[in-house]
Amino acid sequence: MAFFALVGISNAQENDVALVTKDSTESVTKVKLDGIAAVIGDYVILDSDVEKTLIDLKSQGASTEDITKCSLLGKLMEDRLYAHQAVQDSLLVSDDQVNAQSDRQIQQLVSQVGSMEKVLKFYKKSDVESFREELFEINKLRMLSEKMQTKIVEELEVTPEEVRQFFYKIPEDERPVFGAELEIAQIVKQPTASEDEKQKIIDRLNQIKQDVEDNDASFNVKAILYSQDPGSKSKGGFYSMTRETPFVKEFKDVAFSLQEGEISDPFETDFGYHIIYIEKIRGQELDLRHILLIPEIPQSAIDDAVKELDSIRQHILDGKYTFADAALNFSDEKETKNDGGVLRNPINYGSRFELTNMDPALYNQVRNLKDGEISRPLREDDQRGGPPKFKIMKISNRYDEHKADFAKDYLKIQELALREKQFKAIKEWMDEHIEDTYIHVNTGNRGCDFANNWLKQ
Known part of the structure; x- marks a missing residue:
């Protein structure tokens, strides 16, 4: 702009x-x-x-x-009409929200090209301040526009009768064709570290916290040296977040309970153990740094998880119980166990995955499975830095391409x-x-x- x-x-x-x-x-x-x-x-x-x-x-x-x-x-x-009417309707966005978005964009750009100087050169800006001002105006207009568009459609719903009328008014020879789809179920075992290993991690985080608080050590440097979070390690553990940021509940609950300059006690999430340092509070926006340490899982725990999955698989094949019953009773994945192990598509929360739109990692896990077949135990590493998990999988239903x-x-x-x-x-x-x-x-x-x-x- x-x-x-x-x-x-x-x-x-x-x-x-x-x-x-x-x-x-x-x-x-x-x-x-x-x-x-x-x-x-x-x-x-x-x-x-x-x-x-x-x-x-x-x-x-x-x-x-x-x-x-x-x-x-x-x-x-169109964008400016939305933004103009948003202001008229008092659908405002705060400067803090806009600045936080601009900060995230700048961080991402710097990480992509290597330095702020290269970012300024690419966008032909002479200084950081003018670049921030331009980003501010662009983001404020975009956020106002999005807020107005959301307001227009947020309360719209369709009744079953409207869905029926929509479908049957489409001429039969013009009805959409849906690609081949799969329904997938899984049973997951999550091997865990020993209590001694967990306590060792907690003690290490407490030592880091004490060193920062008592000896003025740099939390930023500690995060670069020790954090096992691949998403923030190189940035000194830095994240900017609001309550809407898609972090796990435990992380957000701790972050928003702290004051500016305060460091949390060690706490656990599905990823491991963390401490959080609140760098700045801007209204509902937090600038924070965190350190993640992941307890080491012994090979014996991994072997036990694989052995248990093999046993569960054999019992299902022998007819001792169904896959759904086994998921309910033995799976460690709370999101799927009560639903017979059925995976939900993150796009629409339905149970079907269209082959052409499937996540490549998921597709590779099931592409060779025949209908009704149960896979051998598979290892799945967490790309976000959490501990690995093991699972057996089954294609519950297959839907060929069809009108x-x-x-x-x-x-x-x-x-x-x-x-x-x-x-x-x-x-x-x-x-x-x-x-x-x-x-x-x-x-x-x-x-x-x-x-x-x-x-x-």
């Missing part, structure tokens, strides 16, 4: 934004800075905003072959029906607020075939 000073906007709508200067002979010089593409409420879109959006898309590797200047301008106008069936594919059809209802609600909202909002499109852009009635014709 570009920055400019604009006075008398009504007189400048058809013209370029210009900087007016006077030389020693009092002659007036106009220096062209940028052109106005459109005005939406309180927001001005410059020609450079459109060009920069195209450049950003290309830098992200997106295909821009079918993207036109008119379509990009239309999207920027949509109302009974078999109800959840997918329900999702499509809801999406259509949301799209209609957004379109109605857009039409209504275009009429009610001050909008001006520069003469040079009035030939665009916009998807929305920006020209109010």
Whole structure:
């Protein structure tokens, strides 16, 4: 987003934004800075905003072959209409929230390219402050836009009758085709460390805490040296988070119980044992550092887990109990054990996984399984740094590629029906607020075939 000073906007709508200067002979010089593409409420879109959006898309590797200047301008106008109305409706975002998002982006960029200097060079910025200011404006507009869009659709639901009507109004030869899908169940054993090993880890974390508190040792350095969290170790254990950040409950509960500058006692999560240091509190946002230590699991515990899974598998094959009963009674995975071991798709929380969209790691675990077959024990390492787990798996059901069936594919059809209802609600909202909002499109852009009635014709 570009920055400019604009006075008398009504007189400048058809013209370029210009900087007016006077030389020693009092002659007036106009220096062209940028052109106005459109005005939406309180927001001005410059020609450079459109060009920069195209450049950003290309830098992200997106295909821009079918993207036109008119379509990009239309999207920027939509975003600004959402943001403008969000302000009118008092759907505000705090500066702390926006700054925290900008900080996360900067951290990610620095980790990708290696230094802040390289980031500034890539984005052609002379200093960190100007870069932060630009990120702030971009993120504030985006967050306002998202908040408005969420408000428009958040209470929309579809009834079973609406789903039925949606499906049967689609001509039979035009109904969607769903790809091959699997239903997968698993029984998990999580080997654990001995109590002595756990206490050794707790004692080590207490020593680190004492060294920081009593001897002014650097928590940052300690995290780099000792933490076993791959996501934050290189950053000195740093995370910025709110209560909505997807961290495990135990971690968030401890983090939000601490004061600025305080270090927690050691506590346990599924990943291991942690201590947290609160670096800064900004409203509902926390800047923290943490150290994760994972107790070493002895080979004997791993061997016992594999042996138990082998035994469970054989009992199922012998008909002693069903896979679902075994999951309920023996699995250590609380998320699946009460559901017969059935895995839930994180996309829609249904039980089916479409083969073309499956996580590659999960696909590799089941790709050679025949229907009804139970795998041998498999080891699964936690990519987030937690201890490994072992499991046996089974394909409960297989659905070949097929044309949509109302009974078999109800959840997918329900999702499509809801999406259509949301799209209609957004379109109605857009039409209504275009009429009610001050909008001006520069003469040079009035030939665009916009998807929305920006020209109010």
